Amino acid sequence: MSPVLEVVDLRKSFGGLVVTNDVSISMAAGDRVALIGPNGAGKTTFVNLVTGNLSPDAGDVRLGGETVTRIGAAGRVRRGLVRSFQVTRLFQEMTPAEHVALAILQRDGRTGQMFGNFLAMADLMAEVTDLLDTLGLRDLMCRRVSEIAYGQQRLLEIAVAMALKPKVLLLDEPAAGVPQSDTARIEQALADLPADLAVLMIEHDMDLVFRFARRVIVLAAGTIIFDGSPVEVTKDARVREAYLGSYANASHVA
Ligand SMILES: Nc1ncnc2c1ncn2[C@@H]1O[C@H](COP(=O)(O)OP(=O)(O)OP(=O)(O)O)[C@@H](O)[C@H]1O
Numbered sequence: 001m002s003p004v005l006e007v008v009d010l011r012k013s014f015g016g017l018v019v020t021n022d023v024s025i026s027m028a029a030g031d032r033v034a035l036i037g038p039n040g041a042g043k044t045t046f047v048n049l050v051t052g053n054l055s056p057d058a059g060d061v062r063l064g065g066e067t068v069t070r071i072g073a074a075g076r077v078r079r080g081l082v083r084s085f086q087v088t089r090l091f092q093e094m095t096p097a098e099h100v101a102l103a104i105l106q107r108d109g110r111t112g113q114m115f116g117n118f119l120a121m122a123d124l125m126a127e128v129t130d131l132l133d134t135l136g137l138r139d140l141m142c143r144r145v146s147e148i149a150y151g152q153q154r155l156l157e158i159a160v161a162m163a164l165k166p167k168v169l170l171l172d173e174p175a176a177g178v179p180q181s182d183t184a185r186i187e188q189a190l191a192d193l194p195a196d197l198a199v200l201m202i203e204h205d206m207d208l209v210f211r212f213a214r215r216v217i218v219l220a221a222g223t224i225i226f227d228g229s230p231v232e233v234t235k236d237a238r239v240r241e242a243y244l245g246s247y248a249n250a251s252h253v254a
Pocket residue numbers: 014019037038039040041042043044045046
């Protein structure tokens with residue numbers, strides 16, 4: 001299958017520190033990839049380079065075969081590369097329905113036409129309602145974000161990302177900070193993502209990684225030290241040493 005995302009020899013330094021060291025990965029439609037590694041390994045920097053929030057010193061990013069290295073973040077979103085919206089970027093005074101509606105209008109290049117015509121408005125609201133329903137947020141769609149629980153805000157991030165109809169979705173610790181009682185709902189939302197969507201998730205929670213990912217990439221000091229199956233990752237000596245140690249020894253994985 002031809003890749004939807006290709007990252008080729010990506011390199012980035014901050015001062016004298018090489019944070020992304022000739023990193024290459026390729027993802028196909030339907031991939032479920034977890035990106036793991038110790039704190040400071042360069043995971044967030046890598047995602048920022050892929051999304052266009054940072055410029056690399058060298059290397060290329062390709063989406064569906066098109067080189068987008070010199071295209072900004074908004075242009076990459078239009079081409080189907082979407083990163084989950086961060087809770088910190090949600091507008092506390094706005095409702096989930098308004099967030100999702102704005103994302104749909106942005107996707108369709110209609111942000112100036114929110115109150116265009118009645119039929120278009122009805123279609124928009126139907127799509128908003130459907131999407132929020134899928135994520136279990138329908139009953140909250142007209143509440144302010146400030147009034148809904150943190151776990152629900154994280155679900156709203158996923159809803160906003162999905163409203164943009166991505167081909168590649170990058171998720172940064174989607175369940176971080178969510179109380180244990182609400183993580184099952186987030187895991188369900190991840191399990192329900194469209195089968196043909198390529199998903200790359202940064203995650204520290206190894207139980208979630210092993211339930212979600214069919215492929216694991218390990219970054220350490222800006223270099224990929226492993227790219228393979230979840231079962232193999234626990235057996236890899238370098239990964240155990242750099243990161244997994246106690247988890248693998250506790251043999252949580254079959
Ligand atoms: N804008 C910046 N300027 C200078 N150094 C930076 C900058 N951004 C990140 N770094 C450094 O780059 C290294 C990698 O950081 P990054 O946040 O990408 O790691 P990470 O793997 O995402 O870590 P964590 O798991 O803690 O989020 C760290 O040493 C960090 O201090």
